[in-house]
Amino acid sequence: MDPLWLAVWSLPALLILIFLGVPIGLSMLALGLGGCWAIYGSPIPLLNQLKTLAYGQLSSHSLSIIPLFLLMGQFASVGGLSQALFKAAEAFVGHRRGGVGIASIGACASFGAICGSSMATTATMAQVALPELEKAGYARALSAGTLAAGGTLGILIPPSIVLVIYAILAEQNIAKLFVAAVVPGVVAIVGYILVISIIARLRPGTVGGQAEPVSWGLRWKALSVVWPVMLIFIALVGGIYVGVFTPTEGAAVGAVGTAIAAWARGGMTRAKVLQAFELTASATAMVFMIVLGAAVYNIFLALSQMPQELAGWVGQQGFSPYQILWAILIFYLIAGCFLDSLSMILLTIPIFFPMVSGLDFGLTPEETAIWFGILVLIVVEVGLITPPLGMNLFVIQSMAPHITTRDLYLGAYPFVISDLVRIVILVLVPSITLFILRL
Numbered sequence: 529m530d531p532l533w534l535a536v537w538s539l540p541a542l543l544i545l546i547f548l549g550v551p552i553g554l555s556m557l558a559l560g561l562g563g564c565w566a567i568y569g570s571p572i573p574l575l576n577q578l579k580t581l582a583y584g585q586l587s588s589h590s591l592s593i594i595p596l597f598l599l600m601g602q603f604a605s606v607g608g609l610s611q612a613l614f615k616a617a618e619a620f621v622g623h624r625r626g627g628v629g630i631a632s633i634g635a636c637a638s639f640g641a642i643c644g645s646s647m648a649t650t651a652t653m654a655q656v657a658l659p660e661l662e663k664a665g666y667a668r669a670l671s672a673g674t675l676a677a678g679g680t681l682g683i684l685i686p687p688s689i690v691l692v693i694y695a696i697l698a699e700q701n702i703a704k705l706f707v708a709a710v711v712p713g714v715v716a717i718v719g720y721i722l723v724i725s726i727i728a729r730l731r732p733g734t735v736g737g738q739a740e741p742v743s744w745g746l747r748w749k750a751l752s753v754v755w756p757v758m759l760i761f762i763a764l765v766g767g768i769y770v771g772v773f774t775p776t777e778g779a780a781v782g783a784v785g786t787a788i789a790a791w792a793r794g795g796m797t798r799a800k801v802l803q804a805f806e807l808t809a810s811a812t813a814m815v816f817m818i819v820l821g822a823a824v825y826n827i828f829l830a831l832s833q834m835p836q837e838l839a840g841w842v843g844q845q846g847f848s849p850y851q852i853l854w855a856i857l858i859f860y861l862i863a864g865c866f867l868d869s870l871s872m873i874l875l876t877i878p879i880f881f882p883m884v885s886g887l888d889f890g891l892t893p894e895e896t897a898i899w900f901g902i903l904v905l906i907v908v909e910v911g912l913i914t915p916p917l918g919m920n921l922f923v924i925q926s927m928a929p930h931i932t933t934r935d936l937y938l939g940a941y942p943f944v945i946s947d948l949v950r951i952v953i954l955v956l957v958p959s960i961t962l963f964i965l966r967l
Contacts, residue, residue, distance in 0.1 A: 531566075531567050531831060531832040531833065532832055532833060532834055532837055534563055534566055534567070534832060535563065535828065535829050535832035535834040536834065538559050538563055538825075538828070541559060542555055542556065542559055542825075543866060545558070545559070546866070546867070551817070552818055552821070552867070552868065552871045553814070553817035553818040553819075553820065553821035553822075553871075554817070554821060555821070556818070556821030556822050556824065556825040556871070556875070557817075557820065557821035557824050557825070559825055559828070560821065560823075560824030560825035560826075560827060560828040561574065561824060563825075563828035563831075563832070564577075564824070564827060564828045564831060567828070567831045567832065568831075577827070578824075581820075581823060581824065581827075582820055585819060585820055585823045586816050586819065586820065588696070589776065590692075590696050590775075590776075591696070591816070591819070592776050592779075593692055593702075593775050593776045593779045594689055594692060594693075594812060594815055594816075595808055595809075595812040596776065596779035596780050596782070596783050597687050597689055597692070597779050597782070597783075598645070598689070598808045598811050598812055598815075599783045599804065599805070599808040600642055600643070600687075600779065600782045600783040600786045601642060601643035601645055601648055602803075602804035602805075602807050602808050603783065603786040603787045603790050603796070603804050604639065604642045604643060604757075604786050604789075604790065605643075605648065605652045605804075606790070606796075606800040606801075606803050606804050606807075607786070607787070607789070607790020607791070607793070607796050607800065607804075608790065608793065608794075609639070609642070609754070609757060609786070609789065609790055609793070610635070610639050610652045610653060610655075610656050611656045612750075612753045612754050612793065613634075613635040613638045613639055613754050613757065614631060614632065614635035614653070614656045614657050614660070615750055615753075616635075616750040616751050616753065616754045617630075617631035617632075617634035617635045617638070618631040618660070619742045619746060619747045619750040619751075620742075620747055620751075621634070622742070623741040623742070625725070625728045625729070625732070625735065626724045626725050626727070626728030626735050628657075628660060628661055628664045628666065628735075629661065629666065629670065629671075629674045629724040629728075629735065630721050630724055630725070631657075632653065632657040632660075632661065632674050632675060632678055633674065633677075633678045633681075633717060633720045633721055633724070634717075635653060635656070635657060635678075636649055636650075636653050636657075636675070636678030636679060636681050636682070637678070637681045637685055637713070637717050638754065638757055638758070639652060639653060639682070640681040640682035640683075640684070640685040641685045641686070641687075641757065641758075641760075641761040642687075642757055642760060642761065642782065642786055643682050645682050645683065645689060645811075646679050646680050646681075646682040646683040646869065646909065646912055646919075646920060647679065647682075647912075647919060647920065647923050648682060648811075649678070649679045649681065649682030650675060650676060650678075650679025650680075650682070650920045650923045650924065651679075651923050651927060653675055653678060653679065654675050654679075654923070654924055654927040654928065655927065657675060658671060658675060658924075658927065658928055661674070661675075664735075665735070666734065666735055667733075667734040667735075667935075667939075668930075668931050668932075668935045668939070669734075669934075669935040669936075669938040669939035670724075670727060670734045670735065670939055671931075671939070672921070672924045672925075672928070672931050672935055672936050672939040672940070673913075673936075673938075673939025673940045673941075673942065673943050674720075674724060674939070674943075675924055676912075676913045676918070676920040676921050676923075676924050676936070676939070676940055676943070677720050677723075677913055677920075677940070677943035677946075677947075678720065679912070679920045679923070680716075680909040680910075680912050680913060680920060681713065681716060681717065683869060683905065683908075683909055684709060684712065684713045684716055684905060684906065684909055685709070685710075685713040686706035686707075686709050686710065686713075686761075686764075686765050687706060687764060687765070687779065687782065688706070688709065688905065689815070689870070690869050690870055690873055690905055690908065691705050691706065691709060691901065691905060692775070693819075693870060693873050693874065694873055694877060694901045694904065694905070695901070697873070697874070697877045697878065697881070698877060698881050698897050698901060700894070700897050700898060700901065701894075702768065702775040703765075703768040703769040703775065704769070704894075704898055704965055705898055705901055705902070706765050706768065706769070707765065707769050707964055707965060708898045708899075708901075708902050708961050708962060708964065708965055709902055709905065710765070710964065711960060711961060711963070711964060712902055712906060712950070712954060712960070712961055715950055715953070715954075715960070716906075716947070716950060719946040719947070719949070719950050720943060720946060722946070723942045723943055723945075723946050726942075727942060753793060756785070756788075756789035756792070757786075757789065759785075760782055760785040760786060760789065763781065763782075763785070764778050764779075764781065764782045764785075765778075767781065787801075815870065818870055818871055818874060819874060822871065822874030822875055823874075825875065826874075826875070826878050829878070829879070830878075834879075835878065835879040835882070838879065838883075842883060849887035849888055849889055850889075850955075852883070852884070852887060853884065853887070853889075853900075853903075853955065854955070856880050856883075856884070857903060857904075857907050857951065857955070859876075860872065860876070860904060860907040860908055860911065861907050861910060861911060861914070862911075863876075863911065864907065864908050864909075864910060864911015864912065864914065864918075865911050865914050865915070865918060867911075868919060869905075869908040869909070869911070869912065872908055872911075873904070873908070877904075881897070881900070884896065884900050885897065889958065891958060891962075895958070895962055895965075898961070898962065898965070899958045899961050899962060902954070902961050903951070903954060903955065903961075906947070906950065906951055906954065907951060909947070910944060910947040910948070910951070913940045913943060913944060913947075914940070914944055915936070915937045915940060915941075918940065921936040921937075921940060922936075924936065
């Protein structure tokens with residue numbers, strides 16, 4: 529078979545393997561190995577590459593930032609900081625209409641600032657906030673939609689593991705990407721809060737009652753418990769950006785700072801420390817397996833010349849830069865319903881980034897790369913809550929089996945609409961993403 533068509537048919541084959549339950553990293557590895565063998569016609573060149581590929585990919589100093597950020601999130605989770613964040617947010621807004629839902633969004637955003645993973649944020653905050661939402665009388669659909677959408681902030685609010693991978697693949701500055709993600713993250717939080725507020729006014733029966741107002745003394749007391757989280761976030765992103773330490777050093781500072789904060793509130797026992805390290809090791813192994821599988825699969829795609837053929841075909845069609853951009857974003861939106869965010873980034877950025885880099889949006893090459901990275905991150909995040917296979921929705925269902933699939937879908941769609949509006953705004957007005965960097 530022609531190598532180009534071999535690569536084209538490998539994409540539906542990859543989806544079939546994933547639907548059959550084969551791990552994504554293993555699926556990409558198997559297809560990549562098989563495709564390379566078919567193109568070479570012999571296993572010898574492939575074996576020569578494999579003897580150094582794994583070491584070359586996984587020994588990269590840049591990748592050491594991933595287990596450190598994962599450890600940071602695990603310390604926050606097992607140390608009980610997630611519950612403290614929710615209680616602090618509830619103390620300030622829980623007495624308002626839709627306040628418990630808004631507090632859940634605020635807690636998800638705060639936890640995302642020290643986690644870097646969407647599904648981890650969703651799972652952790654579901655344990656903390658879902659009982660409180662149900663206790664307050666929230667409809668199951670709204671509870672599920674709120675926490676699934678809030679969980680997506682885990683990969684949007686820096687630090688973000690997906691942004692780190694994008695920075696490595698696109699050879700961009702991690703600190704600048706982190707800073708550029710802050711304003712879109714704030715826009716996402718405001719959009720989700722508006723959704724809850726609108727639902728609370730149009731359908732007041734879905735939000736149940738309101739919490740009792742809390743005195744300012746108790747509010748400041750609740751805030752005093754979580755101020756180290758905000759300090760860690762500011763020190764991490766600010767320290768990396770101004771050059772006090774490298775991204776890897778910053779991740780280490782964040783992990784140690786989160787461990788100290790969790791220990792200070794009495795949430796870190798010996799057993800929980802060991803649990804955090806075990807969970808970090810497991811998650812890191814999964815991420816690195818996906819990285820290795822994607823590396824082999826991308827070698828196969830490069831040998832097939834599919835990325836070059838695709839770029840050449842697009843260039844011949846006379847499409848405008850924005851038409852190409854919209855087509856790419858729509859692809860990510862659809863693919864995000866079936867694939868996890870990390871796999872999509874690893875698979876597609878080597879194909880799409882060179883194409884986008886050659887387009888003229890009236891921005892510098894660096895601004896184009898950063899803007900495109902944030903847009904991709906946001907669209908991938910929308911896929912996590914888009915039916916039928918939004919992964920965050922099923923994380924919620926695994927935590928609360930009594931929530932039906934119908935409730936999951938009904939609860940997600942208002943937040944998906946908010947995300948789509950946000951994407952349109954950020955595409956049409958790139959300066960929203962870039963203005964802090966320009967300052």
